[in-house]
Amino acid sequence: MLGLIGLLGALSAGLMLDAFVARPEAEDDPSANDEDSPPDDTAESDSFAHGDLLDPATAHAAPSADAAPEAPAVVTGGPGDDTLTGGAEDDVIHGRGGLDQIVSRGGDDRVGGGAGQDYLYGGRGDDTLAGGSGDDLLRGEAGADSLSGGSGNDFIAGHGGTDTLAGGRGDDSLMGGSGNDLLQDDLGDDWLNGGYGEDTLSGGYGADTLDGDAGNDLLIGHDPQAPQDGDADFLNGGQGDDTMVAGAEDYLTGGSGADTFRLGDWLEEGDGARIMDFNAHEDVLEVQYDPEAHPDPVLELHADPRTGDVALHLDGKPLAIVANGAGLDLSQIRLVPQAA
Structure with a gap:
């Protein structure tokens, strides 16, 4: 690459x-x-x-x-x-x-x-x-383009317009450019950069780095087809009010703006995610759950006095570590049932 x-x-x-x-x-x-x-x-x-x-x-x-x-x-x-x-x-x-x-x-x-x-x-x-x-x-270049790399280690740039970029198999680099772009990849250790605009980035299976850059972006580290893929992703919101969906072992950094960190009960079986810069004054911490698996969900916070980090648990199982989360209160966490 x-x-x-x-x-x-x-x-x-x-x-x-x-x-x-x-x-x-x-x-x-x-x-x-x-x-x-x-x-x-x-x-x-x-x-x-x-x-x-x-x-x-x-x-x-x-x-x-x-x-x-x-x-x-x-x-x-x-x-x-x-x-x-x-x-x-x-x-x-x-x-x-x-x-x-x-x-x-x-x-x-x-x-x-x-x-x-x-x-x-x-x-x-x-x-x-x-x-x-x-x-x-x-x-x-210009226009609303659809770009697909296929297999191999590809470099794909959308440039102007509202583009759709798909890397496929391999270690790919995707750059959205200007416009509200969709960037998605399959297998491989990929780098996705949304550029300007309100972009959607999804890394898929592998150790991926997702950079939202400017704009209000959606970054997805969780792959429903491989909820425990065993590889840590790095989600960086950048500028703007971003939403980041954590997968197992992912690192989430919101950057500037009022960001939403979305966790879920899909993290229960892994090592959980790690939230690096949660700001209780402007950011939102959201936990989604399956009502059938958790008919009466209970959230718990466990602080580590040595590091200042806080572990978030759902029904006794760890979902995430909030770095420097001392002072985080359960009232600041949004509990949301998943739609049927």
């Missing part, structure tokens, strides 16, 4: 590709001798030198009349390393195998990287980008 993050620096430094290739080289093009292949609506240009990188400023510039298709196009790469560009309409672009670099430009485009390490750029419009297998880099 560090390699992909480093790639962003290389891209911003302005490594230039001499010319975009609107379709793959002839030896990589499986449709060259296929009569059933879709017509090639793209323009040819100079060949792509292996190892060159696209410059984002050039990649997202308005295409010239002879450099990109004006009608919607289906562009398909070959098994090798391809560089493909779309036009101003709603294009469908498939990279297939190899290290592919794809720029969709205008329109609401669908882009698939396929197998291998791919670099996908959404451009303008509401785009759908899927990295497939391999360690991919996906950038949504």
